Amino acid sequence: MNDKFTVTQLCREFGVTPRALRFYEAKGLLHPAREGTRRRFGQRDKARLSLILRGKRFGFSLAEIGELLDLYHTDNTQVSQLTRTLEVAGRRLDDMRRQRDELAIAIEELQEQMDVVADLLTKKKTD
Amino acid sequence: MNDKFTVTQLCREFGVTPRALRFYEAKGLLHPAREGTRRRFGQRDKARLSLILRGKRFGFSLAEIGELLDLYHTDNTQVSQLTRTLEVAGRRLDDMRRQRDELAIAIEELQEQMDVVADLLTKKKTD
DNA sequence: GGTTACGTTGACGTTAACGTCAACATAAAT
DNA sequence: ATTTATGTTGACGTTAACGTCAACGTAACC
Numbered sequence: 001m002n003d004k005f006t007v008t009q010l011c012r013e014f015g016v017t018p019r020a021l022r023f024y025e026a027k028g029l030l031h032p033a034r035e036g037t038r039r040r041f042g043q044r045d046k047a048r049l050s051l052i053l054r055g056k057r058f059g060f061s062l063a064e065i066g067e068l069l070d071l072y073h074t075d076n077t078q079v080s081q082l083t084r085t086l087e088v089a090g091r092r093l094d095d096m097r098r099q100r101d102e103l104a105i106a107i108e109e110l111q112e113q114m115d116v117v118a119d120l121l122t123k124k125k126t127d
Numbered sequence: 128m129n130d131k132f133t134v135t136q137l138c139r140e141f142g143v144t145p146r147a148l149r150f151y152e153a154k155g156l157l158h159p160a161r162e163g164t165r166r167r168f169g170q171r172d173k174a175r176l177s178l179i180l181r182g183k184r185f186g187f188s189l190a191e192i193g194e195l196l197d198l199y200h201t202d203n204t205q206v207s208q209l210t211r212t213l214e215v216a217g218r219r220l221d222d223m224r225r226q227r228d229e230l231a232i233a234i235e236e237l238q239e240q241m242d243v244v245a246d247l248l249t250k251k252k253t254d
Numbered sequence: 255g256g257t258t259a260c261g262t263t264g265a266c267g268t269t270a271a272c273g274t275c276a277a278c279a280t281a282a283a284t
Numbered sequence: 285a286t287t288t289a290t291g292t293t294g295a296c297g298t299t300a301a302c303g304t305c306a307a308c309g310t311a312a313c314c
Contacts, residue, residue, distance in 0.1 A: 007261070018261085023302060037309075038261055054233060057226065059186030061300075071240055079251050082244060089241050096234050099184065103227050106181060107220065113198055114216050117209060124206050134291070145291085150272060164279070165291055188270075255314100262309070272298085279292065284285100 005041040014049055024052060029066050044073065058096065068092055132168040141176055151179060156193050171200065185223065195219055 024030045032039040055065035067088045134145050151157045159166040182192035194215045
């Protein structure tokens, strides 16, 4: 079985705690199957989990991430729902582009400021 | 007086609440002067505030932002403190660069996935 | 058949970043 | 002198995203 994973396997692979996985499931972001009482995660859940974690790194809330995730399992989704999701995704995409541009500026500025301070430091040392 | 601002002026200009400003001050991120009992914010505080808000948009915590802010008022700072701050800033800069790269990838992926879904939508509509 | 190993569900605790509300101070305007 | 606007300090409430037990189930191994 290459595509069935247990809780601890996912935890190791993604560096999260079981509690977090349960939390994501409770929020409807993951839908692991059940073997008896235990969770079995499939490839879909793995893909979703990495999207979740990536979204978090960008500062998105789990609620926002949840809206986006629907974009990736459009199987039996209604047209109306898809349209709505596309709108949300479009806005999120704009956010990300703005964030990217702003980030580029901030990186440059921080680099410059670091240079200034580094200079100041060498001078202070030669006192 | 061109460089003295009241609470509400800053709030309007930056779109934050008075509570937030007080919170930042309590955390040591802002150091407004006092006229009697009231706060007077100067240019330095404005600069700091925009750095704070920018940091927040990148997902940094106020604690992390606080460490970085020292880089911008290095006036009477000790050499040891400056060195330490430079280290912190260096790490943060690496974080930002990683985030920038990852963000670029995520933007592309999201764009592609949106195209896929948009296609799927037009086909669904012609059913 | 006992003990690990791994899993489960509550239930409550925690931290960050404020929001909200009460009670009071002060300064300007009427 | 009293509204009105603007400010202040506590103190407590709130939300998101988990952490941390406790108590229990079950499957496998010795």
